[in-house]
Amino acid sequence: MTTSFGSMRTRRATRLWQAGFYAVMITMSVVTVVPFLFMASTSFTKSFTMMTYPPTLIPDNPSLDNYVEIIFRFQKGLFPRWFFNTVFTTTLITAGSLLLNTLSGYIFAKKEFYGRDLVFALLLATMMVPVAVVLLPSFQIVRAFRLFNTYWALIIPALATPFGIFLMRQYITSLPTALIEVANIDGASELRIFWSIVIPLSTPGMAALGIFTVMNAWNAFLWPLIVLRANEMRTLVVGLATVQSEFNINYGLVMAGSVLTVLPLLVLYLIFQPYFVEGLRMGYGK
Amino acid sequence: MRLPSPGTARHRTWRKVRQSLFWYLLLSPSLLIIFGFSTVPLFWSIYYSLTKGSMLGPKTFVGFANYVRAASHPIFLRTLQNTVLYAVMTVPTVIVLSIVVAIIVFQVPKGQGFFRGTFYFPLITPVVIAANIWAYIVNRDFGPLNHILGWFGVPGIDWLGNPTYAIPAIVMMEIWRGFGFYVIILFAALQAIPREMYEAARIDGAQFWRIIRSITLPLLRPALGFCFIMATIFNFQLFDAVYVLTKGGPAWSTSTVSWYVYQQAFEADNIGFASTMGVVLLIVILTLSLMQLRFFRTDIEY
Numbered sequence: 001m002t003t004s005f006g007s008m009r010t011r012r013a014t015r016l017w018q019a020g021f022y023a024v025m026i027t028m029s030v031v032t033v034v035p036f037l038f039m040a041s042t043s044f045t046k047s048f049t050m051m052t053y054p055p056t057l058i059p060d061n062p063s064l065d066n067y068v069e070i071i072f073r074f075q076k077g078l079f080p081r082w083f084f085n086t087v088f089t090t091t092l093i094t095a096g097s098l099l100l101n102t103l104s105g106y107i108f109a110k111k112e113f114y115g116r117d118l119v120f121a122l123l124l125a126t127m128m129v130p131v132a133v134v135l136l137p138s139f140q141i142v143r144a145f146r147l148f149n150t151y152w153a154l155i156i157p158a159l160a161t162p163f164g165i166f167l168m169r170q171y172i173t174s175l176p177t178a179l180i181e182v183a184n185i186d187g188a189s190e191l192r193i194f195w196s197i198v199i200p201l202s203t204p205g206m207a208a209l210g211i212f213t214v215m216n217a218w219n220a221f222l223w224p225l226i227v228l229r230a231n232e233m234r235t236l237v238v239g240l241a242t243v244q245s246e247f248n249i250n251y252g253l254v255m256a257g258s259v260l261t262v263l264p265l266l267v268l269y270l271i272f273q274p275y276f277v278e279g280l281r282m283g284y285g286k
Numbered sequence: 287m288r289l290p291s292p293g294t295a296r297h298r299t300w301r302k303v304r305q306s307l308f309w310y311l312l313l314s315p316s317l318l319i320i321f322g323f324s325t326v327p328l329f330w331s332i333y334y335s336l337t338k339g340s341m342l343g344p345k346t347f348v349g350f351a352n353y354v355r356a357a358s359h360p361i362f363l364r365t366l367q368n369t370v371l372y373a374v375m376t377v378p379t380v381i382v383l384s385i386v387v388a389i390i391v392f393q394v395p396k397g398q399g400f401f402r403g404t405f406y407f408p409l410i411t412p413v414v415i416a417a418n419i420w421a422y423i424v425n426r427d428f429g430p431l432n433h434i435l436g437w438f439g440v441p442g443i444d445w446l447g448n449p450t451y452a453i454p455a456i457v458m459m460e461i462w463r464g465f466g467f468y469v470i471i472l473f474a475a476l477q478a479i480p481r482e483m484y485e486a487a488r489i490d491g492a493q494f495w496r497i498i499r500s501i502t503l504p505l506l507r508p509a510l511g512f513c514f515i516m517a518t519i520f521n522f523q524l525f526d527a528v529y530v531l532t533k534g535g536p537a538w539s540t541s542t543v544s545w546y547v548y549q550q551a552f553e554a555d556n557i558g559f560a561s562t563m564g565v566v567l568l569i570v571i572l573t574l575s576l577m578q579l580r581f582f583r584t585d586i587e588y
Contacts, residue, residue, distance in 0.1 A: 021390045025397075028387065029404045032462070035419045036411075038430065042422065104316040113306035119317070126324040130523050130571055132547040133564035136334070136557065137327030140341075157323045160316035190308075219412035221526045226552060237412040241530055251422055258415040269410050273403050280467070281474040 036262075043067070043255035066256035079257060081232050082239040086261075089154045089235065090217040096159045097213050098206055104160065105168025106198050110177060120169075123162045131222060142227050153227035154235075158217060164209050170282050171205030172198065208279025211272040218265060236261045328568075334561035341555050352562035362563055364538050365546040368453065369567075372542065373521040375457045376464075381513050383461065384468035389502065391469065392476045402473060406466035413463070413526035420459040421446065421531055446532055449539035456527050456540060464520070468513045475509035476502070511582025515575050522571050543567045 037057055043066055045059040070079050108120050138157065147153040179201065183193045199206075224235045234242065240257050269276065310317075335352055339345030356362050391401050408416055424431050424445035432442045445455040479502070487497050503510075525544040528534055534541030534549065541549075543563055551560035 018394060021394050022397075024390060025387075025394065025401050029401060032404055032408060032466075035416075035423055035462070036407075038422060039415075039419045100316050100319075104313055107309050107313055111305075111309050112302075113309045114302065115306070119313075122325075123317075123320060126320060128519065128572060128575055129324050129328055130519075130544070130564065130567050131525075132523065132544045133331045133561075133568045134324055134327035135548070135564075136341075136551045136560060137330035138323050140330075141322070141327070157319060160319040162320055165316065165320075190312075215410055219410075221412065221414055221529075222548070237414045240418070241414045254418055255422075258418060262411050262415060265410050269407070273399075276406070277399075277402065277470055277474075280470050 039255050039258055039262075042251055043259045045252055066252040067260075070253055070256045070260070074253070075231075078231065078239070079260075082234055082236045083260070085151070085228075085233060086218060086236045089151050090214055092151075092155050093158045093217040094210055094213045096155070097161065097164055098210055100160045101164030101209060102168045102172075102199065102202055102206055103194060104165045105170075106172050106194060106202075108165065109169045109172040109175075110180060123165060127162050135222070135226070138223075139226055147227075149228060149230050149233055151233075154220075154224055157223070158213075158220075161213075164213065167209050167212075167279065167282055168202065168205055171208075172202055175201050204275065204278070205282070207272065207275040208282065211268065211276050212279055214268060215265060218261075331561045331564055334557055335565045336558075338558040341551075341557055345557065348558065352558050353566075355559065356562050356566060361538050361541075362543075362546065365534075365541045365543050365563075366566075366570075368538075368540065369522055369524065369542045369544075371453060372457060372460070372524055373518060375454070376460050376521045377514065377517040379457075380461045380465050380517060381468055381510065384465050384472055384513070385503075385506070385510075387465065388469045388472035388476060389498065391473060398473075402466070402470055404466075405469050408463040409466050411463075414530050416463050417459060417527045417530035420455075420462075420527075424455050424458075447536065449536060452532055452536075452540045456524075456531055459527055459531075460521065460524070464517075468517070471513055472506060472509055475506050479505050507582060511578060514582065515578050518574050518578065519571060522567065522574075 034057075041057050041059055044062040044064070046061070046063055046065055071077075108116065142148055142153045142157075147156070175198075180193060180197055183197050188196075219237055220235070221237050221241065224238045225241070228234055228238065236257070240254060240261065243254060243257070334345070336347060336349060337345040338348045338352070387405065391398050394401075423429050426432060426442050426444045426447070429445075431445070432440075435443070443451055445451045483501055483505075484497060487501055492500070523544050524542045525548065528540060528542055528545045532540040534545045538546075544567070547560050547563050547567070550556045550563070554560075
């Protein structure tokens, strides 16, 4: 039996617990985000003044010098070129891989054919192979096809991924088969069914996969580092990493470049965040 | 519903063969790309690991000589030891932290989405940029971390220049950058646990810790298994952070196997040995993943 006193006490205890939980969560959020605030603050600081101590989050004399420098002056406009390279390859990779992964996911989800489960299991197994093992022969394949130092070296290997096929298969499996079969009876061709029925029904799943693909393409490091060696072919991330190692570190300049690199992702993340969480959940399979 | 197809059993088989060919034709771009850039290179690497030579020059077959050499190669053994050390320091820490955070986020009535979104945020930034920021945070002379430690009387630590502190500095970054991923997975798993289970336990008079221990954790087991396997696969391949923060130095003290493979293949042009180390890494990762799969396998359905 619960007395009013008892329930009062438990309610107050619950409230205390919750206050504690909020305090912990807010502290952790601050710790998670503060490094990025340092990034932003450093990008607005002239590099000789930033060596001042103690470190501050708000620069004394904020200036846009670093941004002007990296956009217009840095190595005769190399940064805008890197930006273009990244946008261009990311766009093609995302468009192409959405198409290929959705098509493949659909076939694995709804079609019956010899060897389907075995091929699908083999696809998933490739996810366990570490990059270090496949790096060198992949590089040689790229050279054999004369794709070294071209955008295609970046784009083609990213056009289909086991994760993407898995995600789309998960999503399309949950769609009602009847909807697709109706068109089949109407005599529509398989590709037409895929294009005008499966794709429209799959858009939420494709949004989740698309946002992942954009992030992975935009942030890729090791592969672009080895297949795009010419300075003007680099992507933003690789360019920033090499600036940092080839010259004396000018933190202000590097951070301005970093802010410009992260900003488009931040905007996308804020818009697509619900799809993102949904995609992770589907990927895990719950 | 599929209409029954006319004809004999042989006709039906023939039809399925034709249909299979059609679907494989449509699948062929994806399959060519995925197998062409993973399975083919894998066997190619295994072949290379049995040879000695340079990227463009001739390769001579040497049998298992590279593996024998690797077994007593001081730098390789050092990088392997470092790789294990990174994983041992990172994986359990990041997952325990994520369980605690996921459970707490699950308890608060408002702002769940905000907290999850915030914790995931570092993952959308490139590792290279996260590492650059981290290099600034742990800088000996003007980094905020040493400044905060200074309040407690700790003298300035040369985080990335000192072998003792460099690995923990990189581990801290990996935890900071990665924990949001596991929080989202574990949170999703928490949501999947039926509320009635908690209510039944509460009616039975079970306290908070008891509920966590005998309901939440056992039911999280499949999700925890998934997290452990993903974390192991990620952390055994640490490369980007090492490239940016320390280049494996000082004196290989922070080098991982992935970094050393890259260095041997693309800087030292030592193809055979680089491939051998890659294959050893593959065997280690596969063994650990299979062990974890066995350990976390359960029959719990809910």
